[in-house]
Amino acid sequence: MSTEDNKRFDFMSVLPYFIGITISFLIALYLRTIPKAGVFLSNGFVRFGGNDPWYHLRNVESILNNFPHMIWFDAYTQYPNGTHQVFAPLFDMVLATVIWIIGLGSPTLDQIYTICAYYPTILGSLVVVPTYFTAKWLFDRRVGLLSALLIAIAPGQFFSRSILGFNDHHIAEALLTTVIAMFLIMALKTAGEHEIKFESIKNKKFVYLKPVLFYFILAGIALGAYSLSWIGAVFFSFVIGVYITVQHIIDHMHGKSTDYLAIGGMVMFSIALIMVLLTPYIGSTKPLAIKGLLAGIVAFPALTFISIELKRRNLKAYYYPATIAVLFIGGVTIAKLVSPSLYALVTSVFSFFMRTGGGLTIAEASPLLSVGGQFSLAPFWGNFTTLGYISLLAIVFLGYEAFKKNNTPERTFLLVWTLMIIWAMLQQNRFAYYYSVNAAILSAYVGIKVLELAGWKDLLEDIKFKDKFDIKNIKIWHVVSVLVIILAFMYPSYNMSMQQSQYTGGPNGYWIEATMWLNSNTPDPGLDYYESYEVPAEGESYQYPDTAYGVMSWWDYGHWIEVIGHRIPNANPFQQGIGGRRNSIEEENKPGASTFFTAQSEEEATEVLEAVHPDPEKAGARYIVSDVEMATGKFYAMSAWTLDTADYYIPVQTDMGTQTVPGPRYFNSMESRLHIFDARGLKQYRMVHESPVGNSAETGYKNIYNALFEGNIALENTGYVKIFEYVExxxxxxxxxxxxxxxxxxxxxxxxxxxxxxxxxxxxxxxxxxxxxxxxxxxxxxxxxxxxxxxxxxxxxxxxxxxxxxxxxxxxxxxxxxxx
The missing domain is CATH 2.60.40.3390 (Immunoglobulin-like)
Known part of the structure; x- marks a missing residue:
């Protein structure tokens, strides 16, 4: 066979997979762009989903107005303190740079909003590529192709966080961690084919080192990019650290060299560390990222050195994990005695993502298998459908295989990676969008096994070598196995994603109307919205002009108030300005949104409002914005942040049995006085605007008040969003x-x-x-x-x-x- 025939053969063997990846990408992109009408509204308004995408829009607009400078301090939120940049910068910097280039240095608002809206759909669709190569290098091309298709139609948080208009860094996290895994797996496979040792470096024999280093360098760059995209990125560094430790133990127990793990780990973490050090600010976690990466750079060669020394002394293999355990326990004990802060950091790793109190009311921070505080498998199904359960079967099978055989390093990484994501996901459901990649790969592995059992492998090999296809060779089991893949592996996910594609989230029409009214009908706070604010010196606060004021609302709505309303919220979705308590009812109930809205009298609420501002002559807010959700379903969350939830709701006996209804403490709350009672009788709070009426539970609350407390308020739904002003x-x-x-x-x-x-x-x-x-x-x-x-x-x-x-x-x- 000629060289030209070989090239043609190679091309033809690759072509079906290239077409498959392309189709998977296009399917992913199509699904994510279905809800155009819900994002690009007929009045020209572009509605971004959720809360944080609005702040990413805020960042992008600021960068473009001060290109290429990032906004490191924002005086336009959390009045009267402002806030340092909460997000890691890479996601917004890349997006702003793309827009700046497309707009030839002067992009229009239409270009900014359109590109921002489509950005997550592109990133989400691109995940099919590293998913394919990760699965291919772990198993084979067939598993890779099925993985790409499964991740393209994956539902749940992976889908919702990459849909049109949900311009948030979450999908970048999923993309970059998959890229890290892809390059790390290839590095491990290549290292298995070459002898990588410190001795080779010492003797300047780089012939075996170069091909492996290439993949470790790429993995390090991806880890650095991930570290600059999310303030909690030390998580995946921890995943890699756990894997390298586990692999050290496995290799030592089997008498293998661990040099490649130390060398590769140091290369990856050093590159990521350099990228982190070169970045001025990464939320509030840059010091933690530096410590985590430095810890790996020191620990990885230490693990290898211990292995070498134990082998040199001819000590039994099990001494190695015992030595590591003793060193770890000893280190923790010393930290407890010498540095309580370091001890707290180490021990907090085991519950790194767990939230308590009001933190549990944050949707993405609640445990995966929980609905309303009760155990439920519904979120598991909603995020993964059948693939969640199939992937668990794959974990058991691969784990058994690893136990019985000497597993390859890359498959060990797959197991450690998967189990670590499950650990994180059980603490915070947000990590479901990470696990979607693992679920796709593991399920694809099972799916290809099903097709092999049905005889597809033999059938395709016959076609390949005989170079002809005979339909008579298709048996019933071939057809059944394909139907199983379509109906059990694909259809549930596709159906769930199609359902999700009908909704985009974000501010409803009432909130859009109310925040735009704020923008047009309230005094300018005296700050330039697009200004690159000077970062206050350490220990000093930002000096606002006398014309500045805050807008008090629940934290969910802070970014909408800032970005749509161009007004300064007191509380925001960074959980800043909420007040209340965090750990114990014995703590001071700090002033903020939770304490204001749960206050039991106008006087108490006003004290909170005035305590928010450090100047006793000024109040923390001039306007209060309430919606009917705050007055009904979200009220419990407000009380939860104070850790004092008792007696807002009381049991009453009805014809339908005992029911829990709002009680006197609820109706005395400031939120109820404002929204349910329209601020009737309040001395210093007046309604200045209300949005159109929306359907809600409002009339039910009013009916309870009339029936139980001899009230006579009209049983009607009123404005969905209401704006009040605090005056003298x-x-x-x-x-x-x-x-x-x-x-x-x-x-x-x-x-x-x-x-x-x-x-x-x-x-x-x-x-x-x-x-x-x-x-x-x-x-x-x-x-x-x-x-x-x-x-x-x-x-x-x-x-x-x-x-x-x-x-x-x-x-x-x-x-x-x-x-x-």
Whole structure:
């Protein structure tokens, strides 16, 4: 056979797999771009999914306005503190650079938003490539091709975090860890074909070292890129460290050299360390990343040195794991005695991702097999469908095979990698998007075994060597096995992904309307949204202009308020500004969103608001934004962050048995006073706008209040999102006979045409005084352009006396006294 025939043969053997990978990529891309209408809205608004994608948009816009500089400190969130950059920089820097190049240095907003929306779909679709090569190098091309197809249609968090508009770093994590695994596996395979020893380096014999080093270098670059893409990236360094330790033990027990592990580990971690050191800032975890990488650089050769020494002394093989265990225990003991902080760091590794208290209310941080705090397999099925269970079978089989035989280093890595991801996933369900790759590879391995058992391997070999196809050779088992792959391996995942593709998440129309209203109708806080803010000196706080103010809402909505509303939230999805407690009910209940919304009186809420700001003359927020979810389903989360959840909900006996319903403590909360009762009777809080009405549980809560507490509030759904303003309040004072009941009231007309009565009552001691928050004369220039206001003057009533009182906006804002 000629050289040309060989090339043609090689090309033809590769072509089907190339076509298969391309098809897998296109399928992945198609599924992820289905929800275009839910992202690119008819009014021109681009709706990004979830919460954090909005902050990535914030970063990208800032970089492009100050190219190529990253925003290392953001004064436009967590008022009055601001915050250092929380995200690792690479994800946003790469995206911004791509946009800058496409936009020829001056991209339009349309280009920015469109490319940002499509970015995760491209990254998610690209995962099929390293998945294919990882599986191919672990098993063979057939497993690689099926793996690529399975990951292309994988549902759950892997799909939702790579869908159109979900512009978050999570999918970059999944892509880069798969690339790391791909190059590391190839390095391990190549090392098995070459003798890699320290002695060769010492004698300058690099002939065997060069091909292996190439893959270790690429794995190191990928590990460095991963370390610059997520602040918790020390996790995968830990995975690699555990694997190298395990492989050291296995190789030593079998009398093999471990030099390749030490050399490869040092190369990978050194390259990643250099990349980390060259980066100015990586969230708050750069020191941890440096320590983790340095630990590996020191530990890997130490493990090999111990192995060499034990062999030189002809000690029994089991002394090696015993020595490592003794050194580890001794090191932990010394750390406990000498450095409590180092001891805490080491021991925290075993529960690194576990959350408690309010942290458990973060959707992505809750354990995988838990729904509402109860054990459930539903999340496991929702993330992996049948592949989750099939992959577990593969783990058992490969583990048994490894026990019975001397497993290859790359398959040992697969097992360690998989088990470590499961460990992390059981603590935080977010790691389900990591495990999707493992599930695809392991399930593909089982799938190819099924096809082999059905006789497909022999059939294809006959076709290959006889160079012809006879349909008569297709047997019933061939057909059945293909149906099994389609119906059991593929269809459940594809069906689940198709269901997920119908929803995009992100702010609903009510929140979009409300935050855009904030943008247009509230005073400019006096900061340039696109400014590259100066990082405060160590121990100092950012100096805001006097015109700056905060917007208090639940942390879920902070990025929407900042990026859509261009206003400064007090709390944000970085879990900053929440306040409350973290570990014990004995702790101080720190001021923040949780303590404000659960406060049991207006006075208590105002104290919280004012305690948020370090200046006693200023309040931490001027506006409060509430939605109906905060008033109903999310209220428990707010109380959970204070670690004080008792008695907000009480059991009552009904015709349907005992039911848990909102109780007095709930209805006394500031959140209820604002959203359920429209701030009726509050002295310093007024509604200034509400979004259109949305369906919710609001009327049910109001019905409970009327039935159990003799209320008479209208059973109606009101604005889904409501915006309130905290003001000084005008003081209305007058005289009335002692002991007389005095009432002040006014009808409020909201911007959606709804009315309610605002009123206060007091008993005169010869005089009376009311502090009221509404202006009867409308907004003034430079202040809130409210569209919810009284329909006429206040009415003061006592005995037979009725007096009308007009209140100006200046009176309300300055706390002026109005004498009647």
């Amino acid at each position: 309040g005008a003081q209305i004072v007058g005289e009335a006979p002692e002991g007389e009941d005095v009432t002040i009231s006014v009808t409020i007309l909201t911007n959606i045409g709804r009315t309610f009565v605002y009123s206060q009552s007091a008993v005169s001691d010869g005089t009376y005084s009311f502090t009221v928050p509404y202006s009867t004369q409308g907004p003034i220039e430079g202040e809130t352009q409210f569209d919810t206001m009284p329909v006429g003057p206040y009415k003061i009533i006592y005995g037979n006396v009725v007096e009308d009182i007009d209140v100006s906006e200046r009176d309300v804002l300055d706390g002026n006294v109005i004498e009647v």
